[in-house]
Amino acid sequence: MSLDELYRDVILDHYSHPRNRGVVRPADAMREGANPLCGDEIRVSLRVCDGVVEDVRFEGKGCSISQASASMMTEQIKGKPVAEANRLIAAFKALMHTPPGTEPAAADELGDLVALSGVGKFPVRVKCATLSWITLEMALDELGCGPQSASPRGTAPQGRDLTAGGRDATGDGGSHVHRIR
């Protein structure tokens, strides 16, 4: 398996120049994800207005695949209706499990993200690529507008808004950290 298939230029570009890095303030939802196997950590925060992801940002540390995937994710999701964001999450997960050599479904919608299709050939790295997406999914769930939710509300549930009232965004992540096994 060639390394060029994994480390495409666009991935290395997003790794060295991440887009939408930081924390959305104020955020409607914020979630942390971690991969205990390798110590990668990511925090995704977002603001949803009238069913549209108005702003989404990420911060954390991890390998090029996890950071580039998060960067590309925020670029694709920002400004999109929540329903479309949910479709992208599903399409990206499917991309990671697309057999090598197969044309990925929803390639148009995924845009640059198709560059990550090579990750599927390195099973250990799939978790790196999906970490930010699973964390985004949890953040949307927290707002009641994830793929499992019946109807988008676009507001934060009581007591779940980690950034409300100017509270430090880095506080109290522990109980919301999702660990990928």
Next chain:
Amino acid sequence: MAIPATIRDDFPILRQRVAGGKPLVYLDSAATSQKPRQVIDAIVRYYSEYNANIHRGVYSIAERATAAYEEARAKVARFIGAADPAEVVFTRNVTEALNLVAHGWGRRHVGPGDEILTTELEHHSDLVPWQMLANERGARLRHIPFDDRGRLVLDDLDRLLTDRTRIVALAHVSNTFGTVIPVERIAKAAHARGAVVVVDGAQSTPHRPVDVRALGIDFFGFTGHKMLGPMGTGGLWGRRELLEEMEPFEGGGEMISDVWLDRAEWNAVPWKFEAGTMNVGDTIALGVAVDYLRALGMPAVQEHERSITHYAMAQLSEIPGLHILGPGVEERGGVVAFWMDGIHPHDIAQVLDGDGICVRAGHHCAKPAHRKLGIGASARASFYVYTVREEIDALCRGLLKTRELFRVAG
């Protein structure tokens, strides 16, 4: 006596070509060692010639299996300087050995308000069992800190040790920094306070002469798969009087001397800790691994690794933007963990794998140590008797290639 140049011929796995025809460069022996054919053959011989359950059959192959299993115990005992083979309990690995102490000795002797002292650089296997014990018994955990070179800071040892300290648990050699820990000194101070000393020997037993009695400790765990033996083997050495008073870890067959419907009496040590059918074939092969190491001579093994580690540290230091964790070569075993500016350890390991080079990337089961350093992960190259300088050169070429791929400036 030096390690013979032909040693690599004994390791079938090292002969293969990977990654499109490149030789396998295995630099992850701290995770698990490769196995010589003598060990592999011993497993095959056991299952081909005398596989039988031990300590119960009266027929000849059962007697042969029993004798070989107990002979492996005697070999291991001699190898680590135990006074008596009965002081060696076979376990699955060092993790199980440490848990055995936590259960068998800890639950009996550690109470509310007591203290367990360990260190900040421990492997999770020497942290979590003590956390579980402390939680259950209402005891307090304390930790000896390490400095920026991965050496224990012992200035406050006299304050960290108190009259409430029941257990002092520490690694003999750090699996992250490679630091050789001054076990004798700490053990002496711990005993002055009446604590028992438990040593995690996972990274020392394979690499340097070990004498548990000279160390002046009470318990010593080791793992077989890091010392040329099969996976699923290892053991606990304990001072006999401590093992005698300990409760068994698991109940079942073979660990009893008599059983009634409502009660049982325990077997003698070490068998009271070996419930059920043990990993007989692999344990016999562990004995063969010990034979192999004794034939090489542990001083030669240690010297070979010192030389390779010295070379590796000198070569790695030449790579721009590479930072080596841990102490200087005189205080370290055959482990070199490092990080590189602008490149995550996972990516380092991935690019190296493309050239058939195996290194570990991650926190090496020492997450608190990495957290203290402010890094999520590091890359680690670790060496053993079969490691040669050409492999260090291949590693360095691979790291320069990684820098190129990631276009790290400088």
